[in-house]
């Protein structure tokens with residue numbers, strides 16, 4: 001870990017997808033939400049951020065490299081995370097077990113971070129990124145407090161990526177945000193049959209970022225206020241029940257309704273925001289037709305601030321649903337790389353189901369599919385080979 005006064009730690013952290021959405025802040029500075037939210041942590045075998053933090057008495061300034069490019073370390077949210085972790089490091093009780101020196105809070109840090117998926121594609125890269133930053137900095141500075149606040153100050157949804165499985169972010173009531181924290185509802189092992197597909201419709205950077213989008217919604221949408229005050233509290237309780245009881249139809253219906261209400265608040269925002277496109281809407285129609293054909297909710301969709309669909313289903317439904325997706329959205333050119341991640345055995349679609357799906361195929365509308373499942377929270381990588389920074393504290397690839 002340590003070499004010539006340099007202490008380097010490397011960790012990875014997951015992406016999470018909210019099934020009860022966070023949209024709107026009551027405090028922009030502390031990143032405190034207007035409603036609680038609940039998410040599923042996705043498996044890091046398919047989607048993760050990896051971060052190395054190196055601290056040294058000899059470093060003269062903080063520096064950060066994201067996906068190989070040096071970025072401005074003065075970014076206010078990054079500064080808020082660094083300040084908070086150093087405050088916790090200064091206040092920690094000395095256990096004598098930490099590698100981190102007792103005056104480490106005075107050390108400057110070098111950070112390098114990489115994603116194994118497109119940044120800002122509506123795939124919650126900021127959540128994995130800031131959760132990984134909080135977790136890695138905590139290890140480097142010898143902090144073992146709850147890290148909700150550190151991650152949350154980077155990006156609200158990031159606090160939910162601090163845990164695996166099913167995670168709620170309790171909005172809290174206090175104005176200092178101390179009770180606005182993430183908690184695990186159930187570990188990933190609780191519901192092993194649950195499967196997740198990400199249908200990548202567009203991997204470009206989104207037009208209206210979440211931060212600005214939700215700010216405008218808070219200012220202008222009466223529907224958002226109604227949602228936060230009168231809809232979400234009961235939905236949180238119901239979603240926790242569905243997860244605990246592994247009630248897929250209940251979980252799926254509520255997931256779809258909450259995604260739809262979030263996008264309705266976007267349309268109720270003035271000027272309106274629309275994250276969904278025609279392909280997103282055709283995916284929604286496909287899911288509803290598939291479920292109607294089976295007379296049961298076997299598949300659910302959820303969309304964040306972008307057109308990509310996240311599909312939830314159970315293992316035994318996956319081959320047939322994937323066949324339905326490939327029937328309506330056949331790959332255009334990149335056929336061999338169309339399905340990525342966990343393998344799925346294809347099946348032949350019945351003529352009945354084909355007829356029920358109705359729609360004409362649109363080749364190429366879905367660019368590729370990532371097949372994954374619920375996974376664990378952040379991990380510490382113990383092999384020094386995995387460090388993104390070399391012994392001189394600079395990114396290995398540009399040495």
Ligand code: DP6
Pocket residue numbers: 017018020021022023031037124126154155156157158210211212304305
């Ligand atoms: C639609 O956490 O990205 O994905 O706190 O401003 O960084 P900031 O916003 P962010 O918003 C996520 C919004 C969402 C829903 C969700 O993840 O709950």
